[in-house]
Amino acid sequence: MxxxxxxxxxxxxxxxxxxxxxxxxxxxxxxxxxxxxxxxxxxxxxxxxxxxxxxxxxxxxxxxxxxxxxxxxxxxxxxxxxxxxxxxxxxxxxxxxxxxxxxxxxxxxxxxxxxxxxxxxxxxxxxxxxxxxxxxxxxxxxxxxxxxxxxxxxxxxxxxxxxxxxxxxPLPALPDEPSLRTENVVTSIGRLDDQKGIDMLLDTWAEVAPLHPDWRLRIYGRAEEPEDELRLRAQCAELGLDASVEWCGTTSDVPEALRGGSVFVQSSRFEGFPLALMEAMAAAVPCAAFDCAPGVREIVSDGVDGLLAAPGSTSELARHLDTLLADKALRDRMGEAARKNIQRYxxxxxxxxxxxxxxxxxx
Structure with a gap:
């Protein structure tokens, strides 16, 4: 083979x-x-x-x-x-x-x-x-x-x-230790390029951060071109988000990165069958994502184990994040459902x- x-x-x-x-x-x-x-x-x-x-x-x-x-x-x-x-x-x-x-x-x-x-x-x-x-x-x-x-x-x-x-x-892995969803952290994992829509994620977070000042957005990933990351960091500063956004670079331990968060967000413009989304669900982390591809809506059952927004609608994605950040019982219920449901793959x-x-x- x-x-x-x-x-x-x-x-x-x-x-x-x-x-x-x-x-x-x-x-x-x-x-x-x-x-x-x-x-x-x-x-x-x-x-x-x-x-x-x-x-x-x-x-x-x-x-x-x-x-x-x-x-x-x-x-x-x-x-x-x-x-x-x-x-x-x-x-x-x-x-x-x-x-x-x-x-x-x-x-x-x-x-x-x-x-x-x-x-x-x-x-x-x-x-x-x-x-x-x-x-x-x-x-x-x-x-x-x-x-x-x-x-x-x-x-x-x-x-x-x-x-x-x-x-x-296939599901990359089912970690023995899922997230306990106790940290006030929203996690994003993906390249810092146009496809992954980190610029739209920052616009989304600009609506969410004032409502939840005790939460942080943790972004894992690197840009192929240094100018792309500089542009995103400049956007972050212009939006006044430097205090609530952490730029973490790449990670060789995705399960550990996911265990450190309570919500996962995906802001891609297009996708296939995203592994990061599957890994987040396997870690019992509820997801908010743009419904940008058939693979996304096959992985996430909207309203059951995550929340989907219309592609590119940063306001709707912000509302979904606000809903999850404001309701721990909902986060726990969706997170446990996500871990169970993703095992079909x-x-x-x-x-x-x-x-x-x-x-x-x-x-």
Whole structure:
């Protein structure tokens, strides 16, 4: 089994997912090889723990140059072809990100089952350059897998693709020690970029902070470009929020970060099937989030284990945070419901779904 991604060790949900799935399949007796196209930048490298029980490879020693052509990509593509040819016919190649498909297409996958994945919503892809590349590269693969049934239906209807299924992400972990929800802290975890909407989160917090002066907003994450973080910090200062906002950078211990909070907030403009949201619920932390993707509303049952706001409506998100911060009994009830409900995405169930898909495609 091969997982092919942009990078083996770059910070982000796809990297976390790839290594989680690789470990799960290894535990079930599969031979797994995780392949990255390029190395992660030093300041964007994810700590992966001890040596994994599977192979990892990276095709380039440095970031590939822009203006690539098949000729300039030939050597790394040949390396990838050699990797695939090490396996007997019938292996499974899973391309997790569409950019990596440029090299996979040159490497050839004849004789193997091929699955192409999209780890973002249809809407998140539709208005980007990735849309046409998905249609180009994934139209003839054995199965194209977005993360939800709703997204699968959209790809079938609007992109005229007839090889589409769907596969949700598994729960990254169920911590033994959930949050006790005793700290007056709202937690956010995500990159400091446009997708994650931290600018909208600050606008939201500007409405909430005066109502709850004893609460703090704790933001975990880094920006790919230093200017982006400087811009957000300047916005924070302009809104008068410096006393109630903590900039925590990245964390290698997400469960501990979540245990330190009583509410989780997600302000993304678009998402796929967000792991941070799942991790917060597993930690028994109730969530307030923008309903920005089918994956969000599949994870969160609005009014039961979290509260959803219309995408981009900072006033509605602020009202939801105000509701949760003002009512500890509600926080406790929703937090416990979240921890229970998110277990429907347990690893055993998701791995079984994958193996049923493999068996179907082999036929």
């Amino acid at each position: 091969f997982f092919v991604s942009n990078s083996v060790d770059e910070l982000g949900g796809v990297t976390t997912w790839s290594h989680q799935m690789a470990r799960l399949f290894c535990e079930r007796g599969h031979r797994v090889h995780v392949v990255g196209i390029r190395p992660a930048p030093d300041d964007r490298r994810q700590y992966l723990g001890s040596r994994p029980p599977y192979r990892t490879s990276t095709l380039y020693d440095a970031e590939p140059e822009k203006g690539r052509t098949p000729a300039t990509m030939a050597v790394p593509a040949a390396r990838l072809r050699d990797i695939f040819e090490e396996a007997p016919p019938g292996a499974v190649v899973i391309c997790t990100q569409i950019w990596a498909m440029e090299w996979v297409a040159l490497a050839r996958t004849e004789g193997h089952t091929f699955i192409g994945m999209s780890h973002e919503s249809y809407r998140g892809t539709r208005y980007s350059s990735r849309f046409n590349r998905v249609k180009r590269y994934y139209r003839d693969v054995d199965r194209m897998l977005p993360l939800t049934r709703e997204d699968a239906d959209l790809w079938i209807r609007h992109a005229d693709m007839n090889n589409v299924g769907y596969m949700p992400n 347990g690893t055993d169930e998701i791995v079984h779904r994958w193996e049923r898909l493999f068996a179907f495609l082999e036929r």
